[in-house]
Amino acid sequence: xxxxxxxxxxxxxxxxxxxxxxxxxxxxxxxxxxxxxxxxxxxxxxxxxxxxxxxxxxxxxxxxxxxxxxxxxxxxxxxxxxxxxxxxxxxxxxxxxxxxxxxxxxxxxxxxxxxxxxxxxxxxxxxxxxxxxxxxxxxxxxxxxxxxxxxxxxxxxxxxxxxxxxxxxxxxxxxxxxxxxxxxxxxxxxxxxxxxxxxxxxxxxxxxxxxxxxxxxxxxxxxxxxxxxxxxxxxxxxxxxxxxxxxxxxxxxxxxxxxxxxxxxxxxxxxxxxxxxxxxxxxxxxxxxxxxxxxxxxxxxxxxxxxxxxxxxxxxxxxxxxxxxxxxxxxxxxxxxxxxxxxxxxxxxxxxxxxxxxxxxxxxxxxxxxxxxxxxxxxxxxxxxxxxxxxxxxxxxxxxxxxxxxxxxxxxxxx
Amino acid sequence: xxxxxxxxxxxxxxxxxxxxxxxxxxxxxxxxxxxxxxxxxxxxxxxxxxxxxxxxxxxxxxxxxxxxxxxxxxxxxxxxxxxxxxxxxxxxxxxxxxxxxxxxxxxxxxxxxxxxxxxxxxxxxxxxxxxxxxxxxxxxxxxxxxxxxxxxxxxxxxxxxxxxxxxxxxxxxxxxxxxxxxxxxxxxxxxxxxxxxxxxxxxxxxxxxxxxxxxxxxxxxxxxxxxxxxxxxxxxxxxxxxxxxxxxxxxxxxxxxxxxxxxxxxxxxxxxxxxxxxxxxxxxxxxxxxxxxxxxxxxxxxxxxxxxxxxxxxxxxxxxxxxxxxxxxxxxxxxxxxxxxxxxxxxxxxxxxxxxxxxxxxxxxxxxxxxxxxxxxxxxxxxxxxxxxxxxxxxxxxxxxxxxxxxxxxxxxxx
Numbered sequence: 001x002x003x004x005x006x007x008x009x010x011x012x013x014x015x016x017x018x019x020x021x022x023x024x025x026x027x028x029x030x031x032x033x034x035x036x037x038x039x040x041x042x043x044x045x046x047x048x049x050x051x052x053x054x055x056x057x058x059x060x061x062x063x064x065x066x067x068x069x070x071x072x073x074x075x076x077x078x079x080x081x082x083x084x085x086x087x088x089x090x091x092x093x094x095x096x097x098x099x100x101x102x103x104x105x106x107x108x109x110x111x112x113x114x115x116x117x118x119x120x121x122x123x124x125x126x127x128x129x130x131x132x133x134x135x136x137x138x139x140x141x142x143x144x145x146x147x148x149x150x151x152x153x154x155x156x157x158x159x160x161x162x163x164x165x166x167x168x169x170x171x172x173x174x175x176x177x178x179x180x181x182x183x184x185x186x187x188x189x190x191x192x193x194x195x196x197x198x199x200x201x202x203x204x205x206x207x208x209x210x211x212x213x214x215x216x217x218x219x220x221x222x223x224x225x226x227x228x229x230x231x232x233x234x235x236x237x238x239x240x241x242x243x244x245x246x247x248x249x250x251x252x253x254x255x256x257x258x259x260x261x262x263x264x265x266x267x268x269x270x271x272x273x274x275x276x277x278x279x280x281x282x283x284x285x286x287x288x289x290x291x292x293x294x295x296x297x298x299x300x301x302x303x304x305x306x307x308x309x310x311x312x313x314x315x316x317x318x319x320x321x322x323x324x325x326x327x328x329x330x331x332x333x334x335x336x337x338x339x340x341x342x343x344x345x346x347x348x349x350x351x352x353x354x355x356x357x358x359x360x361x362x363x364x365x366x367x368x369x370x371x372x373x374x375x376x377x378x379x380x381x382x383x384x385x386x387x388x389x390x391x392x393x394x395x396x397x398x399x400x401x402x403x404x405x406x407x408x409x410x411x412x413x414x415x
Numbered sequence: 416x417x418x419x420x421x422x423x424x425x426x427x428x429x430x431x432x433x434x435x436x437x438x439x440x441x442x443x444x445x446x447x448x449x450x451x452x453x454x455x456x457x458x459x460x461x462x463x464x465x466x467x468x469x470x471x472x473x474x475x476x477x478x479x480x481x482x483x484x485x486x487x488x489x490x491x492x493x494x495x496x497x498x499x500x501x502x503x504x505x506x507x508x509x510x511x512x513x514x515x516x517x518x519x520x521x522x523x524x525x526x527x528x529x530x531x532x533x534x535x536x537x538x539x540x541x542x543x544x545x546x547x548x549x550x551x552x553x554x555x556x557x558x559x560x561x562x563x564x565x566x567x568x569x570x571x572x573x574x575x576x577x578x579x580x581x582x583x584x585x586x587x588x589x590x591x592x593x594x595x596x597x598x599x600x601x602x603x604x605x606x607x608x609x610x611x612x613x614x615x616x617x618x619x620x621x622x623x624x625x626x627x628x629x630x631x632x633x634x635x636x637x638x639x640x641x642x643x644x645x646x647x648x649x650x651x652x653x654x655x656x657x658x659x660x661x662x663x664x665x666x667x668x669x670x671x672x673x674x675x676x677x678x679x680x681x682x683x684x685x686x687x688x689x690x691x692x693x694x695x696x697x698x699x700x701x702x703x704x705x706x707x708x709x710x711x712x713x714x715x716x717x718x719x720x721x722x723x724x725x726x727x728x729x730x731x732x733x734x735x736x737x738x739x740x741x742x743x744x745x746x747x748x749x750x751x752x753x754x755x756x757x758x759x760x761x762x763x764x765x766x767x768x769x770x771x772x773x774x775x776x777x778x779x780x781x782x783x784x785x786x787x788x789x790x791x792x793x794x795x796x797x798x799x800x801x802x803x804x805x806x807x808x809x810x811x812x813x814x815x816x817x818x819x820x821x822x823x824x825x826x827x828x829x830x
Contacts, residue, residue, distance in 0.1 A: 016771065099792055105781050107791055114803050115773065193627070197803050212608070216628050218636075218804045239826040246828035332431075354821050356431065358530065366520050366824025375829070376522055376820070377514055388529050388612050388817035389633045390805040402803035405791070406769050409781025411654040413661035414790070 004143075004188040007176040008195040011116045011141035014173035018139045019113055021170055023090040026137055029168035030086050034079040036164035037129065037157070041075040047156035048125065055123075055149050068123050068150055078126050081380060082133045088379045091398040092139050105409045112404045113139035115197040118189050119382075120211055122203040123147030128154050131202075132161060132175055134382050138400040141174040143196065145189055147203075148181030155179060190215035197402075202383050205310065220390060220399070222383035225255035225338035226310050227368045230327040230353070232344035233266035239365060240267070240343045241275050246367040247341065249282050253312045255384060256339050256361075256371040260307060260317045262327045268295055268320045276318070284314045291320035307334045324349050328356055335359060338386050339368035360386060360393035419558075419603040422591040423610040426531045426556035429588035433554050434528055436585055438505040441552055444583035445501050449494040451579035452544065452572070456490040462571035463540065470538075470564050483538050483565055493544045496795060500548045503794045506813040507554050520824040527819045528554035530612040533604050534797075535626055537618040538562030543569050546617075547576060547590055549797050553815040556589040558611065560604055562618075563596030570594060605630035612817075617798050620725065635805060635814070637798035640670035640753035641725050642783045645742040645768070647759030648681035654780060655682070655758045656690050661782040662756065664697050668727045670799060671754050671786040675722060675732045677742045683710055683735045691733070699729045706735035722749045739764050743771055750774060753801050754783035775801060775808035 001009075037044065048070040055065050097109040117140050119131045128146055135142035146154050158177040165172040178185050190199060193216050200220050201211035212221055229247050231240045247258035263272055268291070276286055276296040287302040299318070306317040307330070321327045324342075331340055341363035342353040350364040361371045371394060373381030378396035385391045391399035416424075452459065463485040470480050512524040532555050534546045543561055550557035561569050573592040580587040593600050605614060608631050615635050616626035627636055644662050646655045662673035678687055683706070691701055691711040702717040714733070721732040722745070736742045739757075746755055756778035757768040765779040776786045786809060788796030793811035800806045806814035 016773075019773070020770065101790070101792060105785060112773075213631050218634070218802055220804070221633075236826070242826060242828050250829055355435065358431075358434070358527075359819070361820040361822060363822045364824065366822055366827040367829055369829040370520060370822065370827070371820070375516070377516060387633055389635070392818050393820050403807050404774070405776040405786075405808050407776060407778045407781055407785065409779065411651070411657060412781040412785070413657050414665055414782050414784040 002188060003180050004178055004185050005192070005195070007178060008116065008143050008189070008192050010173040011143050011176045012195050014171040015113070015115050015141040017171045018136070018141055018174050021139060025169040026090070026139065027086045029165055029170040030082050030133055030137060032164040032168050033129075033133070033161045034082040036160045037075055037079045037082075040160045041072055044075060044153065044156050044160065045070055045072070047152040050152045051123075051150055060149060064123065064149070068125065068153070070125055070153060074126070078129045081126075081130055085133045085137050085380055088137070088397055090137065091401050096403060103412050105407055105412050108406045110404050110406055111401045114400060114402045116141045116143060116195060117400065118143045118145070118192070118196040118199040118217065120145050120186055120189065120199060120201045120203070120207065121147065122207065123149035125150050125153040125157055127202060128157050128177070129161070130380065131382060134380060134397065134400060136170065136174060138397050140400055141176070143176045143178065143189065145178040145186055151179060151181060186210070187214065190217060193217055200383055220383070220385050220395070221387040222385055222395075223255045224310055224336045224386060225257070226259045226308060226334055226336045227256060227339045227341075228260045228262055228327075228331050228335060229258050229341045229343065229368065230262040230321075230324075230331070231264060231267050232324065232342060232346060232349055233264035234346040234349070235264075235267055235343040236345060237267075237271050240271070241278060243341065243343055243365070243367050244275060245278060245282065247369055248279065248284055248316050249314070250369055252314050255310070256368050257312070258316065258368055259309065259311055260319065260334070262319050262321050262330060263292070265291070265320050265322055268292065272296060272320070279316060284316050286316055286318055288318040289320060292318045295320070310336070324352065328353070331357055336386055338384070339363065339371040341366065341368050360384065417603060418595050419593055419600050420607070420610070422593060423531065423533075423558050423604070423607050425588040426558050426591045427610050429586040430528070430530045430556040432586045433551070433556055433589050436554060438508075440584040441505070441554065442501045444580055444585040445497050445548055445552060447579040447583050448544075448548070448576045449497040451575045452490055452494045452497075455575045456487055459490060459568065459571050459575065460485055460487070462567040465567045466538075466565055475564060479538065479564070483540065483568070485540055485568060489541070493541050496541075496545055497548045500552050500795055503552070503812055505552065506816050511818060518827050520822050520827050523821045525819050525821055526816045529815060529817045531556045531558060531610060532815065533558045533560070533607070533611040533614040533632065535560050535601055535604065535614060535616045535618070535622065536562065537622065538564035540565050540568040540572055542617060543572050543592070544576070545795065546797060549795060549812065549815060551585060551589060553812050555815055556591070558591045558593065558604065560593040560601055566594060566596060601625070602629065605632060608632050615798055635798070635800050635810070636802040637800055637810075638670045639725055639751045639801060640672070641674045641723060641749055641751045642671060642754045642756075643675045643677055643746050643750060644673050644756045644758065644783065645677040645736075645739075645746070646679060646682050647739065647757060647761060647764055648679040649761040649764070650682060650758040651760060652682075652686045655686070656693060658756065658758055658780070658782050659690060660693060660697065662784055663694065663699055663731050664729070665782075665784055667729050670725070671783050672727070673731065673783055674724065674726055675734065675749070677734050677736050677745060678707070680706070680735050680737055683707065687711060687735070694731060697729075699731050701731055701733055703733040704735060707733045710735070725751070739767065743768070746772055751801055753799070754778065754786040756781065756783050775799065
């Protein structure tokens with residue numbers, strides 16, 4: 001039996017026991033895991049150093065090495081993340097609906113763990129802990145397949161967490177790491193119907209698209225965000241500038257940052273030059289349509305491919321539009337249904353935008369950067385869903401549950 | 416552009432307008448559709464007769480011809496189904512959550528239509544109307560691809576419904592029928608990410624598995640039911656007999672009927688012969704394990720493949736087990752997570768069964784035949800989900816909705 005199938009089968013068997021764990025037992029296990037990570041940080045950093053060395057020797061880009069790197073402070077933050085999950089309410093074991101039918105059967109709809117969750121992600125050891133914590137807290141087993149560049153770090157982290165679980169009520173087999181660095185191990189996970197109940201990809205576009213295109217196991221698509229801010233001609237100029245700058249500059253590498261600025265032609269005539277200058281001062285490279293380039297001399301030219309690109313960087317495409325309708329059409333064509341914003345003082349137009357744009361989160365006069373589990377008050381998230389089934393937007397603990405109908409009778413049969 | 420892509424694109428465009436329709440407008444359209452079907456029943460029956468003739472000439476089995484056949488009474492029942500959907504509450508447009516965050520942004524989670532729903536189904540013209548009604552009532556567009564043996568019937572039914580929609584506020588383009596009888600039209604639908612938001616297969620195992628195995632669009636898996644009834648040694652014999660007979664005999668062709676009877680060895684010793692005789696009197700063919708065959712002379716022998724078979728017929732596999740644990744193990748191995756039942760007077764064992772069996776519906780002392788939208792009080796259903804994401808068990812109107820976060824601010828940016 002392959003490593004993937006064997007570990008998934010162990011996870012599925014453990015899911016039976018996980019289903020019976022109390023909130024207290026799950027929380028205790030998470031706290032033991034958090035403490036163990038801190039206690040064993042030296043050996044984790046040692047393993048991480050080997051990954052980093054291999055990465056440097058192989059020419060891994062500095063930004064990837066940075067996301068891979070661990071130190072005492074980062075491990076403490078990761079452990080703290082687990083402790084924060086402990087504080088969140090347990091979404092399982094709740095009776096969501098209850099009804100006694102005319103024939104006397106009592107039907108209860110109960111929230112339950114999903115079962116076995118597969119996570120496919122990049123070389124980010126923090127995701128290993130974070131995903132484990134979220135899945136175990138919700139009573140699920142989890143099969144992790146992280147980027148092979150983090151294998152030594154992940155292996156040591158899992159050892160430490162397994163040891164902690166062995167001192168808890170939870171079955172350590174509920175936590176599985178696929179160690180094969182072969183891409184075929186991912187392909188095998190994607191087809192494990194019957195053993196995995198869902199696969200959640202976390203990473204960049206190519207990782208996510210590989211999962212979406214090839215999985216037969218149900219997938220929750222996450223993350224890709226070509227987010228727009230539309231500045232209407234009735235926008236307050238200072239507010240528009242603050243929101244546009246925040247959405248682009250505050251953390252450009254994440255999915256809820258702005259990639260395209262759409263500007264009403266009247267607003268553009270009066271304010272685009274100043275706004276562009278502010279963005280450029282902050283290091284943003286601008287790529288504009290023909291109209292915006294006549295208003296902002298020296299602005300680069302946007303190619304057709306720019307409109308669909310998630311830069312995740314200090315680059316912004318800029319388009320002048322004739323009004324709300326053109327903005328709506330543009331977003332429908334190029335948006336990824338993640339987060340979209342209108343800045344306007346005109347309530348009617350705002351309501352049209354909010355109603356007609358089909359996205360996980362639509363904003364009136366606030367930065368798209370708020371699409372985040374913590375900002376929404378849900379706590380840690382396993383990802384941001386950009387699909388419409390099961391969960392949409394920031395996915396907190398409830399997104400890791402399913403339901404089950406439990407029916408009590410006293411001999412009822414159907415007539 | 417292919418027929419599939421062209422019609423899906425029209426459906427997607429119409430989904431924008433559908434999203435704005437009021438409950439009253441949607442209900443009015445459904446009532447117009449219902450009336451039009453009755454008014455035009457002669458021409459529908461004429462088209463159906465051509466399908467039936469072609470089917471008979473091609474050697475289609477009688478059971479399939481029966482499900483394909485329409486007459487005045489059936490068309491009236493189908494129209495009545497639409498009128499019943501009108502009576503159901505509209506699940507869209509509800510504010511599910513609302514919170515004002517410390518920074519003053521107001522976040523509302525709103526229930527919204529999914530968008531465009533693809534339905535792949537067999538040669539059953541009633542599903543054409545039923546699926547159209549459920550999808551339009553929830554503000555969705557729908558792309559239907561029914562079995563080609565019903566093409567003439569479906570084409571005429573869609574014409575009639577389109578004509579009715581053209582007299583309503585709803586865009587007729589929200590309702591699309593794929594007419595190509597080529598299997599490649601199904602394959603094309605399964606990969607239409609970006610145009611279809613979900614595909615729901617309705618039909619037998621091979622149809623469902625084709626969709627699950629090949630779709631890149633999210634799927635809601637429905638229907639396959641290898642359902643068990645476990646009769647414990649503390650079961651009331653009369654209740655056990657009534658439930659077992661109802662679960663097998665009342666309507667054997669449907670997914671929530673029983674396929675395997677598991678019997679505690681003590682109950683079997685005292686009562687299996689009598690229960691088997693009753694089932695045989697009712698025309699049920701029994702296929703038993705070795706132990707059950709020693710207790711019921713003349714019972715046929717179950718092959719290994721019987722345990723995983725959904726007969727959908729008056730056939731039942733029978734296994735004597737040593738107790739609850741063996742029953743749980745058997746169900747875990749062969750069940751399809753649809754509906755499972757324990758008959759027992761022992762509360763503790765019942766609670767263990769209900770907690771440990773991982774299925775959409777678990778029953779204590781009631782027939783599995785109750786897993787049904789109407790029986791649960793939800794009204795018409797688009798199918799019974801056997802997966803754990805998005806919806807599980809009978810899927811009523813709420814299963815055809817998604818959510819959307821709407822955020823109002825007054826200039827908030829993220830710090």
